[in-house]
Amino acid sequence: MIEKFRELYGSAESVRVFRAPGRVNLIGEHTDYNLGFVMPVALDLATYVAAAPSDDGKLRIFSEHRQEMREFNSSRIGAEMPAHQWTDYPVGVAQELIREGYFVGAANLLIRSTVPEGSGLSSSAALEVSSALALLNGREMEPLLLARVCQRAERNFVGMPCGIMDQYISVFGRENTAVEIDCRSLDHRNVELPAGITFLAVNTMVKHALAGSAYRDRVRECAAAVEAIQQQFPDVASLRDVTVERFELAGYLLPDVVRRRARHVVTEDDRVERFVEASERGDLARMGKLLVESHRSLQHDYEVSCAELDFLVDTALGIEGVLGSRMTGGGFGGCTVTMLRPEAADGFRQAITAAYEREFGVTPSIYSCKPSAGAGEVKA
Numbered sequence: 001m002i003e004k005f006r007e008l009y010g011s012a013e014s015v016r017v018f019r020a021p022g023r024v025n026l027i028g029e030h031t032d033y034n035l036g037f038v039m040p041v042a043l044d045l046a047t048y049v050a051a052a053p054s055d056d057g058k059l060r061i062f063s064e065h066r067q068e069m070r071e072f073n074s075s076r077i078g079a080e081m082p083a084h085q086w087t088d089y090p091v092g093v094a095q096e097l098i099r100e101g102y103f104v105g106a107a108n109l110l111i112r113s114t115v116p117e118g119s120g121l122s123s124s125a126a127l128e129v130s131s132a133l134a135l136l137n138g139r140e141m142e143p144l145l146l147a148r149v150c151q152r153a154e155r156n157f158v159g160m161p162c163g164i165m166d167q168y169i170s171v172f173g174r175e176n177t178a179v180e181i182d183c184r185s186l187d188h189r190n191v192e193l194p195a196g197i198t199f200l201a202v203n204t205m206v207k208h209a210l211a212g213s214a215y216r217d218r219v220r221e222c223a224a225a226v227e228a229i230q231q232q233f234p235d236v237a238s239l240r241d242v243t244v245e246r247f248e249l250a251g252y253l254l255p256d257v258v259r260r261r262a263r264h265v266v267t268e269d270d271r272v273e274r275f276v277e278a279s280e281r282g283d284l285a286r287m288g289k290l291l292v293e294s295h296r297s298l299q300h301d302y303e304v305s306c307a308e309l310d311f312l313v314d315t316a317l318g319i320e321g322v323l324g325s326r327m328t329g330g331g332f333g334g335c336t337v338t339m340l341r342p343e344a345a346d347g348f349r350q351a352i353t354a355a356y357e358r359e360f361g362v363t364p365s366i367y368s369c370k371p372s373a374g375a376g377e378v379k380a
C-alpha cells in the first residue's frame, strides 16, 4: 500500500496505515436501532486507509476499488453536501469529527478494501471507521465516541438511519471472540465461542434495490409499535423494554404488520440472550436451532429476507455437519451465516456452491468468519 501511495502522491513520507474490519452478525438482527442486543464478530476482511498530511490545502481520496481520485478543499470540508457516492462516507466522517471539535486538515488518502461491497458484511462501517482513524492520524479518540461519530456520519450525511452495531463491532472487535453488545447501555461483553464449530458466510451476490427503503420502513414500523404499546405500558421507550411476556399482553393493540415486526424484535432480543447462554454451556444443537428460528422470524415476521437467502438457508440445513443457518445483516440480499462442524466445511462449500449455481446460475463467494481484532493502526 505504501508503494502504491508513493506512486499516487509522489512521496510516502510520514504515511500511516489504518485498518477497520467488516463484520458478520451471528444473531440479533434489526435489534440495534431498537436498543436491544446483537452478537457480531469482526472479520479479517477489512478496509485499509493509508494517509499522510499534506500542505496544499486539499483533501485527496483515492479509491483503489473504484480507481477514482476525488479532491476537496480541506478548509471547506465541513460545508460539503452529500454527493450520493462512496466519498460520502469519508466526507461525512470528516464533518462529524469537526463537529466533535477535531481539526481536519489537508491530507492524501488511499483506500483499499477486502470487504466485498453490498455483501451485508458492513463495508460501509469499515470505510467509515478506517477513514476516521486516517483523518485523526494518530490523535486519540475514545473508542465508543469513534463508533458513534461514524454512526452519525452514516445517519446524518449518508442518510441511512442505521443502528450502532456495525461501527461498534468494527471498533471493538476482538480475536477469537464474538461480542455481545447491549445497544442501549452501549456496553459489551466478549463471548468465547465453544470449540468444535466454525462459521461461514455465503454471499448471494445480490443486493435488491428495496434494501434502503425497506430499512427505513422497518425503523418507522418499530417506532409505531412502541407508540401503541405505550398506551398499556407507559414506561416503554423502545422495543428493548418489551419482554416476551409484556408483548403477549400488549400485542393485540397493534395492527397486523406492526405486530409482526415487533414480535420479531422482541423474540430476537430473547434469542440473543439464549444463544449466549447456550454458547457458554457448549450446547451446539441449541445454538443452531436459535439461528434457524432467527431466520424464520426475519423471513416471515420482519420480511427482510429474499428468495436467494431463503434458498441458501434451506439448502445449508440439508448439508452434513451444519448446525444452523440464517441471513445476516440488513437483508434483501447479502450473506447468510452458517454454523457447522469444522470438518464439514469443505463438503459444505462444494455442496452449497453447486446447489446455488444450479438454482441461480451464479457462483456464491464464501468467507470464513474468523473472529478478528477491531480497528487500529497497522504497524510495519
Ligand code: GLA
Pocket: 028, 029, 030, 031, 032, 033, 162, 163, 164, 165, 166, 329, 330, 331
Ligand atoms: C444494517 C445496519 C445495522 C443493523 C443491521 C440489521 O447492517 O447498518 O445497524 O440494523 O442492518 O441488524
